[in-house]
Amino acid sequence: MMARMTSRTVHIGQMCKKNLRVLLDMDQVLADFELGFFQEYRKKYPEYPYIEMKDRVGFFVKDQYEKMFSSVPNIGNAVANIYNAKKFFLNLPEIEGAVDAAKKLAKMEGVDVFICTSPIEKYKYCLPEKYEWVHKHLGPEWVARIILTKDKTMVNGHLLIDDRVDIIGAIERPSWEHVVFSANHNMKADIGKRRRLDNWTNGDWKELIEDFKMRI
Numbered sequence: 732m733m734a735r736m737t738s739r740t741v742h743i744g745q746m747c748k749k750n751l752r753v754l755l756d757m758d759q760v761l762a763d764f765e766l767g768f769f770q771e772y773r774k775k776y777p778e779y780p781y782i783e784m785k786d787r788v789g790f791f792v793k794d795q796y797e798k799m800f801s802s803v804p805n806i807g808n809a810v811a812n813i814y815n816a817k818k819f820f821l822n823l824p825e826i827e828g829a830v831d832a833a834k835k836l837a838k839m840e841g842v843d844v845f846i847c848t849s850p851i852e853k854y855k856y857c858l859p860e861k862y863e864w865v866h867k868h869l870g871p872e873w874v875a876r877i878i879l880t881k882d883k884t885m886v887n888g889h890l891l892i893d894d895r896v897d898i899i900g901a902i903e904r905p906s907w908e909h910v911v912f913s914a915n916h917n918m919k920a921d922i923g924k925r926r927r928l929d930n931w932t933n934g935d936w937k938e939l940i941e942d943f944k945m946r947i
Contacts, residue, residue: 750843751841751940752887754890757846760826760829761825761868762829765916767823768792779809780800785915787914790894793811818856821864828930829931834869845878882901884898886905889907890908
């Protein structure tokens with residue numbers, strides 16, 4: 732009798748076990764927005780002042796340029812012209828190790844992976860090119876994993892890996908825990924008690940995922 736009860740308990744426990752739902756931001760977590768912007772800006776506006784990538788502070792690149800180079804006419808428009816341009820998002824390089832890590836993550840037992848990304852305001856090229864980028868770098872089956880939203884707090888998940896520090900929205904306490912993906916622009920930011928993931932290459936992401944799997 733006891734043996735049968737133990738077996739049944741284990742079986743029910745296995746049936747009720749949840750998968751860890753991981754949400755991956757796209758820009759500056761999978762695709763290198765900062766490098767893509769810097770290269771295109773220097774190429775298109777060689778006469779304009781620029782901010783070295785290591786000196787980037789704050790999430791919005793346009794804000795920092797307008798603040799630092801306020802005396803330069805139309806500097807903000809020049810910055811926006813780069814990321815609003817056709818093929819900018821399509822041609823972004825991969826963050827080192829990100830694509831390989833994402834594919835391995837998707838194959839892990841007990842893990843569901845989605846790409847949770849926000850389009851820019853002028854979305855004419857951004858929206859389709861995000862889909863094209865995922866298709867090109869991760870494969871056609873990953874297109875179904877894309878979640879496009881302006882409010883990530885509304886998305887259900889256990890873990891969000893995102894480089895933006897101040898993620899706010901309609902839900903004050905989202906279902907997910909925010910792990911900050913390190914980027915030059917957020918290295919000086921106060922992230923409180925949140926954890927960081929510095930890169931995709933040293934294997935720390937595997938320990939992070941295993942830790943979250945044990946907690947759900």
